[in-house]
Amino acid sequence: MPYSPRVLSLNVGKLRSLQVGGKVKQTGLFKQPMQGPQRIDENGLPGDNIVNRRFHGGPDQAVYLYSQDDIDWWKQQLQRDLEPGFFGENLTITHWWPRVRVGDILRAGELIMQITAPRTPCAVLAARVGDPAFIKQFVRAARCGAYARVLRPGTISPGDLFHVTAADDASPAVEDLFRYWHSKTQDADFLRRALAAPIAMLLREALEEKLLKAEAGTPQLPMF
Numbered sequence: 001m002p003y004s005p006r007v008l009s010l011n012v013g014k015l016r017s018l019q020v021g022g023k024v025k026q027t028g029l030f031k032q033p034m035q036g037p038q039r040i041d042e043n044g045l046p047g048d049n050i051v052n053r054r055f056h057g058g059p060d061q062a063v064y065l066y067s068q069d070d071i072d073w074w075k076q077q078l079q080r081d082l083e084p085g086f087f088g089e090n091l092t093i094t095h096w097w098p099r100v101r102v103g104d105i106l107r108a109g110e111l112i113m114q115i116t117a118p119r120t121p122c123a124v125l126a127a128r129v130g131d132p133a134f135i136k137q138f139v140r141a142a143r144c145g146a147y148a149r150v151l152r153p154g155t156i157s158p159g160d161l162f163h164v165t166a167a168d169d170a171s172p173a174v175e176d177l178f179r180y181w182h183s184k185t186q187d188a189d190f191l192r193r194a195l196a197a198p199i200a201m202l203l204r205e206a207l208e209e210k211l212l213k214a215e216a217g218t219p220q221l222p223m224f
Helices: 068-078 123-129 134-141 174-181 188-195 201-216
Strands: 007-013 016-020 023-027 031-033 038-040 063-067 091-093 105-108 111-118 146-152 154-156 163-165
Touching: 016 123, 023 123, 063 068, 068 091, 068 134, 111 154, 111 174, 111 201, 123 134, 174 188, 188 201
Parallel strands: 063 091
Antiparallel strands: 007 031, 007 091, 016 023, 038 154, 063 146, 105 111, 105 163, 111 146
C-alpha cells in the first residue's frame, strides 16, 4: 500500500541566542517557514543555520522531518500553540506511515531522500520549550521525528506529496532505534541489524561502540 504524506511547511533557522542552563548559546533551532518552492540538496535547505555540527547536520542528517500529527499531540500535552518548525524540523509533513524505518525512500518530483536516524533530544530543545524536564518527556513519548539524507537534489513546495517506498522489514524502525538508544538494554543482535541498515554515520559510530561493549559483556556507561 502506498503512503503519501503531504509537505505542510519548509523551515529554516536563523541564528538566535538562547539561555541554556547557565549559559547563553547560539542556536539555529528556531525554524521559520519559507515561502514558495525551495531546492534541497545534500546539505539540506539553503540558509538553514546549524551550530553544533558534532551532533546535527551533515550529509546523513541533512533534513529533519516531523509530523503535524505529532505537533498536534504535543499541543495537547503542553497546552500551548505550536507553529511549524517548533521542534526544529526542516520539513513539517502531515503524518507518518506505519513503521517508519531506516532506509525508507521518499520521492517528490526530482527530490529523493532516505530515512537515516531518529532525532535525539538535547538541552537546547528543552530550553526552547522552557522546561528542563522536557527531554525525559520527549523520550517517554518516543515521537522523535526522523533525519534523512538527500540521494538526489530537487525542488519542493508546500503542498507537495511524498511517495514512500518502504525499506526491507529487516531494517530497524526509527522508533525502535530511539527507544533502544535511551534504554540500558544490551542486545547485540539488534545492534548488528541496525548496523546493516543505511543509518547516519554519527549514529553508526555510536552503535558500533555499543556493539563492542555488548559482545564483551561489559556494562555500558550511562548516557547524558
